[in-house]
Amino acid sequence: MFVGRHEEQRMLAGLVAGVRDGRSGTLVLAGEPGTGKTSLLGQAGGVRVVPIAGAEPEMCLGYAALHRLLRPWLPRLDALPAPQAGALRTAFGHTAGGPADRYLVGMATLTLLAGVSTPEPLICVIDDAQWLDRETADALTFVARRLHAEALGLLFATRPDGLARLGGLPVTTLTGLPRADARSLLTARVAGHLDDTVADHLAAGTGGNPLALIELARTLTPGQLAGLVPLPAPLPVGDLLETHFLGQISPLPAPARLLLLLVSVASPGDPALLWRAAVQLGIAAHEADVALSAGLLTPALDFRHPLIRSAVHRGADPSDRRRVHAALAAVHDPVRDPDRHAWHRAQATIGLDEDVAALLEKASERGGHAVRAAFLARAADLSPGPRAQASRLVAAARAHLVLGDPVAAGQMLDRAEPGLDRPVPRALARQARATAEMYAGRYDAAPRILLEAAASITAEDAPLARRMMFEALQAMLVTSDQATMLELARTVLAAPAPADPFLIGFATRITGDYRTAVPLLRDALAAVDTDDGLPLAVISILAADDLWDEEAGRRAWSRLEAYDRDNGALGSLRTTLAVGVAWELRAGRFDAAEALQDELTGLSRVVGQPMRGEPQRIELLAWQGRETEARALAAAATGLGFLVRNSLAVLEISLGDYPAALACVQPSLEWDKPGAATRSLPEIVEAGVRSGDHETAKTALVRMEQRAPVSGTPWALGLLARCRALMADDPDALYREALDHLGRTRIVTELARTHLLYGEWLRRRRRRADARVHLHHAHDLFTHMGAAAFVSRTRSELLATGEVFPAPAARTGGHLTPQERQVATLAAAGSTNTEIAARLFLSTSTVEYHLTRIYRKLGITSRRKLAAAL
Numbered sequence: 001m002f003v004g005r006h007e008e009q010r011m012l013a014g015l016v017a018g019v020r021d022g023r024s025g026t027l028v029l030a031g032e033p034g035t036g037k038t039s040l041l042g043q044a045g046g047v048r049v050v051p052i053a054g055a056e057p058e059m060c061l062g063y064a065a066l067h068r069l070l071r072p073w074l075p076r077l078d079a080l081p082a083p084q085a086g087a088l089r090t091a092f093g094h095t096a097g098g099p100a101d102r103y104l105v106g107m108a109t110l111t112l113l114a115g116v117s118t119p120e121p122l123i124c125v126i127d128d129a130q131w132l133d134r135e136t137a138d139a140l141t142f143v144a145r146r147l148h149a150e151a152l153g154l155l156f157a158t159r160p161d162g163l164a165r166l167g168g169l170p171v172t173t174l175t176g177l178p179r180a181d182a183r184s185l186l187t188a189r190v191a192g193h194l195d196d197t198v199a200d201h202l203a204a205g206t207g208g209n210p211l212a213l214i215e216l217a218r219t220l221t222p223g224q225l226a227g228l229v230p231l232p233a234p235l236p237v238g239d240l241l242e243t244h245f246l247g248q249i250s251p252l253p254a255p256a257r258l259l260l261l262l263v264s265v266a267s268p269g270d271p272a273l274l275w276r277a278a279v280q281l282g283i284a285a286h287e288a289d290v291a292l293s294a295g296l297l298t299p300a301l302d303f304r305h306p307l308i309r310s311a312v313h314r315g316a317d318p319s320d321r322r323r324v325h326a327a328l329a330a331v332h333d334p335v336r337d338p339d340r341h342a343w344h345r346a347q348a349t350i351g352l353d354e355d356v357a358a359l360l361e362k363a364s365e366r367g368g369h370a371v372r373a374a375f376l377a378r379a380a381d382l383s384p385g386p387r388a389q390a391s392r393l394v395a396a397a398r399a400h401l402v403l404g405d406p407v408a409a410g411q412m413l414d415r416a417e418p419g420l421d422r423p424v425p426r427a428l429a430r431q432a433r434a435t436a437e438m439y440a441g442r443y444d445a446a447p448r449i450l451l452e453a454a455a456s457i458t459a460e461d462a463p464l465a466r467r468m469m470f471e472a473l474q475a476m477l478v479t480s481d482q483a484t485m486l487e488l489a490r491t492v493l494a495a496p497a498p499a500d501p502f503l504i505g506f507a508t509r510i511t512g513d514y515r516t517a518v519p520l521l522r523d524a525l526a527a528v529d530t531d532d533g534l535p536l537a538v539i540s541i542l543a544a545d546d547l548w549d550e551e552a553g554r555r556a557w558s559r560l561e562a563y564d565r566d567n568g569a570l571g572s573l574r575t576t577l578a579v580g581v582a583w584e585l586r587a588g589r590f591d592a593a594e595a596l597q598d599e600l601t602g603l604s605r606v607v608g609q610p611m612r613g614e615p616q617r618i619e620l621l622a623w624q625g626r627e628t629e630a631r632a633l634a635a636a637a638t639g640l641g642f643l644v645r646n647s648l649a650v651l652e653i654s655l656g657d658y659p660a661a662l663a664c665v666q667p668s669l670e671w672d673k674p675g676a677a678t679r680s681l682p683e684i685v686e687a688g689v690r691s692g693d694h695e696t697a698k699t700a701l702v703r704m705e706q707r708a709p710v711s712g713t714p715w716a717l718g719l720l721a722r723c724r725a726l727m728a729d730d731p732d733a734l735y736r737e738a739l740d741h742l743g744r745t746r747i748v749t750e751l752a753r754t755h756l757l758y759g760e761w762l763r764r765r766r767r768r769a770d771a772r773v774h775l776h777h778a779h780d781l782f783t784h785m786g787a788a789a790f791v792s793r794t795r796s797e798l799l800a801t802g803e804v805f806p807a808p809a810a811r812t813g814g815h816l817t818p819q820e821r822q823v824a825t826l827a828a829a830g831s832t833n834t835e836i837a838a839r840l841f842l843s844t845s846t847v848e849y850h851l852t853r854i855y856r857k858l859g860i861t862s863r864r865k866l867a868a869a870l
Contacts (some may be wrong), residue, residue: 003188004181005040012043015153019121020047025201028129028156028472031174032164033307034211034241037157038127040174045153047121047826054131056309057265060374061339061577062367063091063100064589066109066136068269069124073116081838083568090750092137093366098181099399102135102368103570106142107841108836113143114150114843123153126304134370134403140620141167145605146842149849159555176208189217190475195227205235211305215244218295245311248294256290256322257312259283263301265324266311267340270402271301273331280327339363339371346492347379351772357382361392373399377412379645390419393757394429395651403434416490424460427453431468438475455495477506477542482671501527502539509674513569515710517789518547525552526560536560537576541583542675548708548716550745554583572602577757581616587624588785590746591870593620595825598818599840615643622651623749644675649683654789662687662696678707682750686757696787701727715750718742722754725814731761743824752781757795768801815857823850824858828866 002009015025018487041051072087077085087104089095091232116122126132127138144154145167156166160536163171177185182203182498187194187836188849206212215236223229236244249257258281265537266274275285296308303309324805329344359378364375376396383388383389396413413429413436414723419424430453434446450472469492476488489510492503505520521543528536537560544553557579566575577600584593597617614633623628630651638645665684668677681700681710688697701723708720718741725731725738735758740750742751759774775798782790816824819840826836833847840847857862858869 002039002043004177004184005036005174005730007175008040011038011172012155015155016044016046016123016588019153022121022149022151022849024150024152026144026154026156027170028158028163028166028170028171029174030158030160032159032209033398033570034177034209034305035174036210037174039210040551041127041155041157043124043303044123044125044153045473047123047153049123051125051126051127051194051621053268053306054129054133054136055268056131056306059131060343060371060685061267062133062135063105063139063279064136064138064267065132066105067092069126070109070112073112073207076112076115079115080108080111081568083566084111087568088112091367093337093469098365099368099372099402101568101571102138103142104367105135105566105569106139106146107570109139110143110150110843111145113152114845115204117150118845121151121153123155125155125544127157129156129158129166131306132162132165134165135368137165138167138368141165141169144169148846150843150845161379163583168581176206177203177210177213178208178606180814181212182206182208182213184456185213186217187383189214190225192222193226195225198225198231201231201234205231209241212241215241219244238646239598240316242307242311243709245296245305245308246315248296249315251310252290252294253287255283255287257316258324259287260291260296261311261316261320261323263297263303263423265321266328268302274301274330276331277324277327280330280744287573296702302400324349327334334359339366339375343375343378346382349382352384353382353386355383357392361395362748364395368870369399370404373403373408376586380412380415386419387421387425388419390416390429391425394420394425394432397538399427401435401439406436407434423457424464427457427461427464427468431471434471434475443478444484447472447484450475450619451488451495458495461839467502469495469503473500473503473506474539475511477539477674485673500524502536502543505543506539506674507644514707515706518710521547522549525556528556531687533571535575537572537579541579545675546678548678548711548719550583550586550713550715550747557583568841570603570841572599577603578616580618585616586747587620588752588787589748589780590623590786591618591821591825594824595818599822602819604840615771618644618649619650622654623785623787623790625654625790625792627651627655627789640660642673646676646680646683646719649680651789653683653687653725654787654793658690662693666696669696669703671702682723683720685726691725714741714744715747718745718747718754719750722757725761726757735761748781748785748786752778752785752790754786755781759794760797762795763801772798772803773805774802816854820850820854820857823847824854824866824870826868827851827854827863 011027015027018025029040031037048741052065052069052530054065079087083104084107086095087100088108090097091100091105113122113124120246126269129137140154147154147552156169158166165852167348172416176182179200186199189235202216207215212235220231221229224231234240237763249260262277262281262283266277281748285515288297288301292299294449295304298304300400323342326348329341329348332341332344334341342359345356346360351473360379360382373396376392377405380389380392380396393412393416397409400409400412409432413432415772416429418430434449437446437449441704448467454468454472456820458465472488476485489507492507493511501520501524505517508520509517525540528540537557540551540556540560544550544556557576561576561580563569564576566839577596581596581600582594597614597620601614615637617632617824618633618637630648634644634648645667649661651662652658652664661683665680665687668680670686671677681704684700685697685704688694688700706725708716718738721734721738721741725734728734735754738754739751739758742754755774755778759771759778760773762771779791779794779798782794822840823836825837831839836842836847837844851863860869861867
């Protein structure tokens with residue numbers, strides 16, 4: 001019988017009912033050992049249930065638990081999108097290659113499970129999640145965050161110390177049973193008389209821990225249970241439960257204890273392999289009867305409770321542990337299972353052994369970055385030579401950095417330092433140090449470290465030197481020290497190393513030679529290569545902004561976005577989406593910008609990397625006139641400097657608060673940072689003129705006059721003409737010139753603002769008819785894009801000309817959720833459900849679910865009517 005846990009049973013029944021009805025859900029049960037997590041999971045019924053459990057011996061074997069979960073459906077891999085199928089094949093060692101992309105593995109797992117659950121609802125039960133390998137935990141939490149309408153449920157049970165592995169999923173905590181339920185459990189388990197006082201004492205002394213109560217009911221004598229004989233002290237609960245099980249193990253014969261140790265070390269689910277290892281150890285099959293009779297093993301040769309496994313392992317002699325690992329290494333095929341073979345050989349080895357270290361290093365290339373870090377660290381421990389040890393420690397540190405653990409990486413690098421006597425390993429260690437510095441927010445130190453590392457290996461490894469110099473550029477562009485930035489730029493230009501074209505262009509620009517930098521940056525933008533693995537999204541938009549070159553910038557962004565989506569590169573897609581938001585904002589396509597921003601926010605949540613401020617969303621809110629929200633988000637943003645200030649400047653200008661706008665952007669005039677500072681120049685001119693600071697406005701205008709003609713794009717020349725108009729006595733021709741240039745661009749926001757400024761000037765010259773023409777243009781553009789504050793400002797100007805017209809109608813479609821809006825926009829553009837699912841990293845079931853809700857909300861019956869309804 002199952003006693004108590006009524007609220008938890010209700011939650012579990014609700015999840016099961018939802019899955020049965022086609023919805024999806026996740027439930028995480030957390031509790032100390034013995035609180036009944038496994039028993040509660042066993043109450044899940046009424047749908048197809050696939051159970052697995054984390055296994056302590058597999059924690060260092062990447063994707064081991066995921067492979068056990070998905071093994072029945074691996075023949076379906078060919079039906080998955082090629083990048084997803086490739087990621088799973090690499091993760092499971094079916095194909096050669098470096099560590100699989102963990103986000104692609106997660107997406108592949110979702111696609112595979114969603115396909116399986118379509119004909120028949122499915123619940124995956126994952127017990128002992130605290131012992132999942134890191135890669136499996138990442139993949140399953142990815143799936144849990146992306147579930148919606150797949151008829152798929154995920155149930156996790158974990159100890160509290162395993163919650164970090166589940167990436168912030170909602171948790172239900174199990175504590176001890178209430179006194180009444182504890183007594184009911186005891187009563188059900190005790191065959192003879194149970195004294196009421198004894199029952200209360202046991203319930204209080206164990207804190208209501210169900211496992212402790214069950215074990216006491218099994219092991220206490222009838223006299224103790226009846227209150228005739230004193231109870232043992234202390235009662236077995238918490239850590240004492242493991243000691244309690246150890247007391248049951250110790251009296252067993254040595255062969256039976258050795259068999260228990262073998263079961264505790266072997267991966268679950270392969271009895272044939274277990275018995276082959278038993279033969280290696282000389283263990284007869286009948287020794288299992290002893291463990292079965294003692295109630296320690298189940299007939300399936302698994303432990304009755306995970307604490308028994310821990311007790312077995314803790315109580316074993318180290319030499320016996322090594323014997324067991326050696327036996328397992330002997331029965332694992334080094335070709336089919338190189339990771340398990342190498343890991344068991346390593347655990348069987350004491351002292352130093354280069355052969356085993358080399359096996360581990362080769363096996364580390366399979367799986368994911370967590371297994372790579374663990375295998376390489378162990379290989380370093382076994383390395384007899386300091387040079388090999390240092391090289392493996394550096395590689396382990398780099399894997400830790402990919403996992404987001406700079407502390408562990410730093411420890412590895414410290415240990416490696418004495419053995420770094422060759423240029424390339426030493427440069428790789430410096431590169432890792434620089435990355436760790438950036439993790440800690442110390443961007444000023446990183447560029448110098450990277451440039452020195454690159455210079456030291458130019459002759460030995462030119463491609464690696466180029467990558468390091470590119471990383472130095474990225475760090476340089478966010479450094480807070482202008483003098484350092486200038487010094488590093490000069491270092492780049494003086495270096496003999498082959499440098500990235502972006503690096504040379506930006507270094508030239510930073511040193512003040514804008515005219516020379518323009519063709520260099522333009523060539524770099526034209527040559528953006530998605531196959532070289534460099535993160536180019538941010539660099540490309542900074543270059544495009546500095547050149548006022550929307551065409552080259554948009555082309556580069558389109559290539560990068562297509563590459564990231566086609567290859568499921570979710571990590572770099574986050575940055576690419578942020579750049580896409582900026583381009584859509586400039587085009588006045590606020591709905592498209594908001595859809596990308598919502599996708600970015602959702603994607604960040606799915607991959608477990610919450611946004612550290614959202615400058616593009618701040619600018620979107622500013623354009624939409626949502627002042628309170630924009631200011632609140634800006635106040636919470638950290639480390640984003642110019643991006644946030646530029647976004648706030650748009651808000652202040654829309655509200656007509658020019659002194660505040662100037663305060664936002666004036667610092668960029670002093671610190672001429674590529675991209676951000678150039679973008680600020682028109683804002684500085686307008687805010688300076690309107691606030692009366694003509695000197696600052698003039699300084700910004702002079703800089704524009706030096707650069708815009710060199711750029712020569714319609715965007716640059718249009719903004720230059722508008723800025724000149726703001727400072728001219730008779731700006732009529734200049735405004736017309738600005739409109740002519742900007743009319744040939746897709747920078748609709750600047751076109752609308754120019755119409756507004758021209759109309760305002762015309763009205764003040766009492767040319768009301770002419771003013772109305774441009775103010776109406778501005779009003780129409782701002783209204784179409786949804787720039788509420790600018791609409792209000794333009795409307796006031798029109799009313800001042802004597803114009804009378806009704807208030808604008810409310811925009812439709814705003815009641816769709818962000819994800820519904822994304823799905824609707826793509827469907828209206830003609831994308832199929834499968835294409836939408838691939839683009840948004842959803843299952844097709846979820847896309848169908850969203851479309852059903854969208855049709856109902858918009859009052860339509862088919863996707864043919866979506867475009868009009870939106």
